[in-house]
Amino acid sequence: MPSDPAQRIGANSQPTVVLDRTAGSAQKKHTWEGLPAALISGDDRLDYNRPYAVLGGPGTGKTSLLVDAAVEFLLHGGSAEDLLFVTPTKEAATRLRTEIFERVRDTESYAATGTPVRSVHAWAFAIERWIRQRQNAPLPRLISGAEHDAQIRILLRGEVEDGLRLWPEDVMPALTFVGFARQLRDVLLRATERGMTASELEKVGVQFSRPMWEAAGRFLARYNQAQRLGESWNLNASELLHSVIHDMENTPEGQDVALRLRERLRLVLVDDAHNLDPAAARFVEHLIAPGTRTLIAGDPDQCVFHFRGADEAFLSRHAEHDDYRVVLSHSHRLASGQAQAVRALTAHLPHSSTRIPVQDKGAAGAVRTVIAGSAMAEKLHVADAVRRAHVVDGIPWEDIAVIVRGTGQIPSLRRVLLSHGVPVTVDPTSQVLAQQPLVSVLLLAVESVYRRLSVGETRQLLESSVGGADPVMVRRVERALGRAIAHSRTHGQEVPERSDGQPYQSADCLADLLAGQVTDQQYEEWTAFMSPRELDVVQRVTRVIDAGREAYAANAGVEAVLWKVWQATELSTRLQTRALRGGTLGSQADQDLDAVMSLFDLAGDFAERNPQASAQTFVEEVRAQELPTDTRDRRGSHEGAVEILPAHAAAGREWEVVIVSGVQEDVWPAGPTVGGLFGQLELVDYLDRQIDPNVLVSRIGPAVEEEKRLFLLALSRARSTCIITAVDNETDEGGVPSRFFTDIAEACSPLTAQSGAEDGSTELRAADLPRVLALEPLIGELRDAVGASTPPEDEREAAAWKARREDAAQNLAKMARAGIYGAHPSQWWGTAEPSTNHTLVDHDDQVRLSPSRLEALSDCALSAFFDRHRGVEKQTEHQRIGNAVHAIAEAIVGGLSLEDALRAVDAIVPLISDGPQWRTANLLERWREGITRLHEFLTARQEGAEGYTVTSEKMLRVPLGTMDDGHNVVLNGRIDLSVTGPDGATIVYDFKTSRTAKTQGEAQTSPQLSAYQFMIARTDGLSNDGAALVYPGTGDTKAKVVQQAAMSEDEVEDFGRVMLNLARSASGPEFRATPGKHCDFCDFATSCPAQTAGRTLV
Known part of the structure; x- marks a missing residue:
C-alpha cells in the first residue's frame, strides 16, 4: 500500500463506518454431565488447588469442553482479561478464537480489550514485552x-x-x-x-x-x-520462552508480572497439551496458581511433534491423580471403522497410563482403501473420490481434505486435482514464499530496478502473469526484433555490440527494451516489426519495470517500490474477480493473492526493522529464506477449495471427508531419523533422560511409533468418510504399501468401483485407471467412442458398438448445446483443417536442398521437416567441437602451423566443454591428437599437389530442375576441402568429428558425398573424381579416410532425379512419416503419426 497516508483510499474524505453483522455458523450445542459439566460451570464444590487433566481420543470433545468452559465463563460475567486460553500453535488459536467469538458475539454485555485465546508463544511474547517495558529495556522481536x-x-x-x-x-x-x-x-x-x-x-x-x-x-x-x-x-521461539521464564524467575519486574497474572486469572485453559515442549510447559506452570480453575486437555497418543521438542510429560504428570482426571471416551467424530482403526493403532504403541480407548459415535462406516497400480492411477483415484464426494454426496469443497506425509507429495497431487476441475488450497506453512510463482515474478521485477536482467529472466517476466505471453509469443517478439536488427544492418545503421564485442542478438535487444536502455529512435526502429499483440506484451512488462524504477530513483522505501511494481501489474482486480468466482482458477488466484499479501507483510516488517535498507537487501533476504514462512491469515474461512496439507498440519482439525494419500513403505513410516552430523537425538536423550551420548541406542522402534501416531492422527480427522490410498507395483521404486495397512486391516474395506465396471465387479482393480467423475475425462471418453471407425466383426458386438457411438454422439451434442468446451466437433484437434496448403519455399520462390540434409530426407521427410523448423536451440558440445575443427582446418589450409593449431585447441576446448574438469582434460587430449592427424592429412594434400588447387570451405550452388508446380529446386552446399587437378578432376573431402567412422559400404551409398560429386559434375570447368569422409578423431595413428568412388555420368544423372523427388517430399504441404532404425533416435516421436505416442486423437 502507499507509504504516504494522504495517498491511501479515503484519506481525504469523511468515511462512514457501517457495521454489518453477517450470519455466522450455526451455534454448536453440547450437553455435558457429571464432572465435565461441573468444570464448565465452575462449580464451587470442586477443588481447584490442582489442574484438571482432560483425556480422550480423537473427536471425544476435549477442545469442545475447553471452548464451552470459556464461553460459559464469558457469558456469565467473566472478563476476557481474566481468562488465559493457551494453544500450541497460532493456527489453532485462530480457529478457537473464531469459534468463541461466534458464540458470544450476540451477547450485548460482552466486551474485551484483547483476545483470551493465543498460542503459547504469543502469550510468552506479550508477557515478555510487558516485562521489558517495565524494565525500560529494548522490546523483543520474534523471528x-x-x-x-x-x-x-x-x-x-x-x-x-x-x-x-x-x-x-x-x-x-x-x-x-x-x-x-x-x-x-x-x-x-x-x-x-x-x-x-x-x-x-x-x-x-x-x-x-x-x-x-x-x-x-x-x-x-x-x-x-x-x-x-x-x-x-x-x-526465535525457543529463546523467547527461556527469556520470559528467566525474567519471571529472576527479575523483580518479571516476578511482579507473574504474580499479578496469577492473582488476576480466574480460568486457565490449555489445549493439546501433549504438543508442548518442556520450556512451553514450564512457562504455563508459572501462570497456574492454586485455586485457579485450570483445565489441561490432550491425548499423548496424538503427540506427533517430538522432532520439535514436544513432550507429553506435562500432560501425563497432571493426569496422574484420579480425582483430577476427566475421561472422555465417546468420540463424536469417528464412525465405527475409524474408531476400530484408531484402537488397532494404539494397541501397537507402548503402554500409557493416560490412554483412553475411544468408542465410535454409533454410526456405521469403514475406512476405505484404494491400492492402485501406479502413482498416476493413485492420484486419479484421489481426484475421483474428491469429485464424487462433492458432486454425488453434496459435500462442500472446503469440507474435504487430502492429507499426505510430506510437502514433497503436494505439487503433483495438486496438479492432478486442478486438471480435473477441483479447486485446491495448500497449507501456507508448506510453501516457501520466494518460490510462489507470482512472488518470484514480483521479486524479479523489483530486481530489475537496480540491475540488468539476464535473457532467461527477461523471458520469465514476459511469460509470467505480468507479461501474459507464452513461449510462442516470446519467440514472435524475438523474431520481430531479429527482423528489425537485420533491417538496420541492411540500411547501414549502427547496431549495438555486447561487452564481448559480439553483435547484438534479438534477446539482447529485448533485454534493453525492458530495461529502458534504448533511445527513442531505437525504440521506434526495434518495435516497427511488432504486431499490436507483441507490442502490448513488451509494454506491459516495461510499464511494471518503469514504475518500480521511478520509485527507486526517488529514494522511496522498500514498501513503496514493491507497491508501485504491484500496482503497475494491474493484476489486483483481475485476481480478486477470479478468486470470488471460485473454481480451480479461483483457488489459484486466491493462493496468489495470499502470497502477495504475505510478501507485503514481510516488506512491512523488514522496513520497520531496517528503515534505511535498500530494495536489493530486501530481495536478497526474501530469497535467502528457504523455509516456509509463517503468514498472517486474515480470512475467516477457506471457502470453496479442497485443502492439501501434510499430516502434521492436520493436528486439531477435522473435515467431513479425508483422503490420506501416498501411504507407502519408506514414506509412511519414513526411514528412521538419525542424529545427522550433529547427533541431535543423542543430545536430546542426554538432556532429557541422562543417556550417555556414546551409548548406542536403537532409533527404529521410537521412529516407527512416532510415524504410527502421525498416521493415527491423519485417519482420525474425518467425520464421515476416510479413504486411504497407496500404490502396489513391483516395477516402481517405492511401490510397496505401508506396513500400517496390516495394523488396521480388520477395520478397512476396499472402495467400491462406483465408476461402473462393465464386468459387474465391485472392487477396484489395482492396474486399472479410474474413470474420474469430471468433464474432461468424460468428453474424452465420448469422443473416443465417436471416433472409433472400425466396427467389430461379430454382429452382436457391432450392434452394441454402433449404439455406443450414437449414445456418445447424442451426449456430446447435449454438452455442446450447453456450451461445454470440447464437446463440439469444431473444437476437436483431429478434425481441424490444415493451417495452409501452400508449398514451403524460400522468399525467392525456390526450394533449397543441402547435401547435409539429404540423408535425413531419405530416411523420413517428416522428421527432417520438424528438425529444420524446430527453432533455434543451444548448440551441443559435439556441434561446437565440429565448428572449431572446421575453422582450424580452414586455417591450416591457409598456412596455420601445427604449433599454432594446437595452441588454438588449448584455448578453445576448455571454453566449449560441458563436462567436469577430468572430462575436459580427456577431450583436450583427444583433439590435440586429432588436430595433429588433421594437420598431417592436409599438409600431405598440399605438399603433394603440385599443379593441383587445394580449396577449403568452397560454396557451390547448382540448379536441380523444376517441380510439377513450377517451383525451381537448387542444391546449395559448402565443401570442406576440394583438390582439383589441372584437368579439372576434383576430389571432395568432408570432415567428420565422430569417434566411429562409416564403413566403406555406407560411404559408397552416402547421399551427402553423392551430392558433392553431383555439384562438382555440374560446375563449369570441373569434373567429379570421387569423394571421401575424413575422421581425425577416431584414435587411429592417421586420420581415417573412407572414400566413395567417382560416379559415372549416368549415376550423376540418376542421382539428380532422386534429389528432385526428395525436393517434392521436402517442400510439403504433406510430409510422409517413414518408420525405420532412425526412429530409435528421433526427437519427434510424440508428434509422429507412425508412432503410438504421436497418433492423432479426435
Whole structure:
C-alpha cells in the first residue's frame, strides 16, 4: 500500500463506518454431565488447588469442553482479561478464537480489550514485552523459522568467506550447504528448548568428545553476539520462552508480572497439551496458581511433534491423580471403522497410563482403501473420490481434505486435482514464499530496478502473469526484433555490440527494451516489426519495470517500490474477480493473492526493522529464506477449495471427508531419523533422560511409533468418510504399501468401483485407471467412442458398438448445446483443417536442398521437416567441437602451423566443454591428437599437389530442375576441402568429428558425398573424381579416410532425379512419416503419426 497516508483510499474524505453483522455458523450445542459439566460451570464444590487433566481420543470433545468452559465463563460475567486460553500453535488459536467469538458475539454485555485465546508463544511474547517495558529495556522481536534459518546461513557463509577454521576439518566443505545449516539450526533449537547456554553446549561437547557440539556451542555464542549488535532484540521461539521464564524467575519486574497474572486469572485453559515442549510447559506452570480453575486437555497418543521438542510429560504428570482426571471416551467424530482403526493403532504403541480407548459415535462406516497400480492411477483415484464426494454426496469443497506425509507429495497431487476441475488450497506453512510463482515474478521485477536482467529472466517476466505471453509469443517478439536488427544492418545503421564485442542478438535487444536502455529512435526502429499483440506484451512488462524504477530513483522505501511494481501489474482486480468466482482458477488466484499479501507483510516488517535498507537487501533476504514462512491469515474461512496439507498440519482439525494419500513403505513410516552430523537425538536423550551420548541406542522402534501416531492422527480427522490410498507395483521404486495397512486391516474395506465396471465387479482393480467423475475425462471418453471407425466383426458386438457411438454422439451434442468446451466437433484437434496448403519455399520462390540434409530426407521427410523448423536451440558440445575443427582446418589450409593449431585447441576446448574438469582434460587430449592427424592429412594434400588447387570451405550452388508446380529446386552446399587437378578432376573431402567412422559400404551409398560429386559434375570447368569422409578423431595413428568412388555420368544423372523427388517430399504441404532404425533416435516421436505416442486423437 502507499507509504504516504494522504495517498491511501479515503484519506481525504469523511468515511462512514457501517457495521454489518453477517450470519455466522450455526451455534454448536453440547450437553455435558457429571464432572465435565461441573468444570464448565465452575462449580464451587470442586477443588481447584490442582489442574484438571482432560483425556480422550480423537473427536471425544476435549477442545469442545475447553471452548464451552470459556464461553460459559464469558457469558456469565467473566472478563476476557481474566481468562488465559493457551494453544500450541497460532493456527489453532485462530480457529478457537473464531469459534468463541461466534458464540458470544450476540451477547450485548460482552466486551474485551484483547483476545483470551493465543498460542503459547504469543502469550510468552506479550508477557515478555510487558516485562521489558517495565524494565525500560529494548522490546523483543520474534523471528520466524525461515528468518532464523537465513541468519544462520549468512553467518556460516561469512565464516567461509573470511577463511575462518572454526569447525572440524572434515565438515568445512559442507558449511555453505543448506542441509548443514538446517541440521545446525535443529540442534541449536533442541539445546535452547532445554535451557542450555552456548557455553554449556560447548562443555557437554568436550565432556563426551563431541567436536560438533563444541563447534555448535561456539557458533551459538557468535550468533548471540551478532544478534546483540542489531537494533532490535531478535528471539526465535525457543529463546523467547527461556527469556520470559528467566525474567519471571529472576527479575523483580518479571516476578511482579507473574504474580499479578496469577492473582488476576480466574480460568486457565490449555489445549493439546501433549504438543508442548518442556520450556512451553514450564512457562504455563508459572501462570497456574492454586485455586485457579485450570483445565489441561490432550491425548499423548496424538503427540506427533517430538522432532520439535514436544513432550507429553506435562500432560501425563497432571493426569496422574484420579480425582483430577476427566475421561472422555465417546468420540463424536469417528464412525465405527475409524474408531476400530484408531484402537488397532494404539494397541501397537507402548503402554500409557493416560490412554483412553475411544468408542465410535454409533454410526456405521469403514475406512476405505484404494491400492492402485501406479502413482498416476493413485492420484486419479484421489481426484475421483474428491469429485464424487462433492458432486454425488453434496459435500462442500472446503469440507474435504487430502492429507499426505510430506510437502514433497503436494505439487503433483495438486496438479492432478486442478486438471480435473477441483479447486485446491495448500497449507501456507508448506510453501516457501520466494518460490510462489507470482512472488518470484514480483521479486524479479523489483530486481530489475537496480540491475540488468539476464535473457532467461527477461523471458520469465514476459511469460509470467505480468507479461501474459507464452513461449510462442516470446519467440514472435524475438523474431520481430531479429527482423528489425537485420533491417538496420541492411540500411547501414549502427547496431549495438555486447561487452564481448559480439553483435547484438534479438534477446539482447529485448533485454534493453525492458530495461529502458534504448533511445527513442531505437525504440521506434526495434518495435516497427511488432504486431499490436507483441507490442502490448513488451509494454506491459516495461510499464511494471518503469514504475518500480521511478520509485527507486526517488529514494522511496522498500514498501513503496514493491507497491508501485504491484500496482503497475494491474493484476489486483483481475485476481480478486477470479478468486470470488471460485473454481480451480479461483483457488489459484486466491493462493496468489495470499502470497502477495504475505510478501507485503514481510516488506512491512523488514522496513520497520531496517528503515534505511535498500530494495536489493530486501530481495536478497526474501530469497535467502528457504523455509516456509509463517503468514498472517486474515480470512475467516477457506471457502470453496479442497485443502492439501501434510499430516502434521492436520493436528486439531477435522473435515467431513479425508483422503490420506501416498501411504507407502519408506514414506509412511519414513526411514528412521538419525542424529545427522550433529547427533541431535543423542543430545536430546542426554538432556532429557541422562543417556550417555556414546551409548548406542536403537532409533527404529521410537521412529516407527512416532510415524504410527502421525498416521493415527491423519485417519482420525474425518467425520464421515476416510479413504486411504497407496500404490502396489513391483516395477516402481517405492511401490510397496505401508506396513500400517496390516495394523488396521480388520477395520478397512476396499472402495467400491462406483465408476461402473462393465464386468459387474465391485472392487477396484489395482492396474486399472479410474474413470474420474469430471468433464474432461468424460468428453474424452465420448469422443473416443465417436471416433472409433472400425466396427467389430461379430454382429452382436457391432450392434452394441454402433449404439455406443450414437449414445456418445447424442451426449456430446447435449454438452455442446450447453456450451461445454470440447464437446463440439469444431473444437476437436483431429478434425481441424490444415493451417495452409501452400508449398514451403524460400522468399525467392525456390526450394533449397543441402547435401547435409539429404540423408535425413531419405530416411523420413517428416522428421527432417520438424528438425529444420524446430527453432533455434543451444548448440551441443559435439556441434561446437565440429565448428572449431572446421575453422582450424580452414586455417591450416591457409598456412596455420601445427604449433599454432594446437595452441588454438588449448584455448578453445576448455571454453566449449560441458563436462567436469577430468572430462575436459580427456577431450583436450583427444583433439590435440586429432588436430595433429588433421594437420598431417592436409599438409600431405598440399605438399603433394603440385599443379593441383587445394580449396577449403568452397560454396557451390547448382540448379536441380523444376517441380510439377513450377517451383525451381537448387542444391546449395559448402565443401570442406576440394583438390582439383589441372584437368579439372576434383576430389571432395568432408570432415567428420565422430569417434566411429562409416564403413566403406555406407560411404559408397552416402547421399551427402553423392551430392558433392553431383555439384562438382555440374560446375563449369570441373569434373567429379570421387569423394571421401575424413575422421581425425577416431584414435587411429592417421586420420581415417573412407572414400566413395567417382560416379559415372549416368549415376550423376540418376542421382539428380532422386534429389528432385526428395525436393517434392521436402517442400510439403504433406510430409510422409517413414518408420525405420532412425526412429530409435528421433526427437519427434510424440508428434509422429507412425508412432503410438504421436497418433492423432479426435
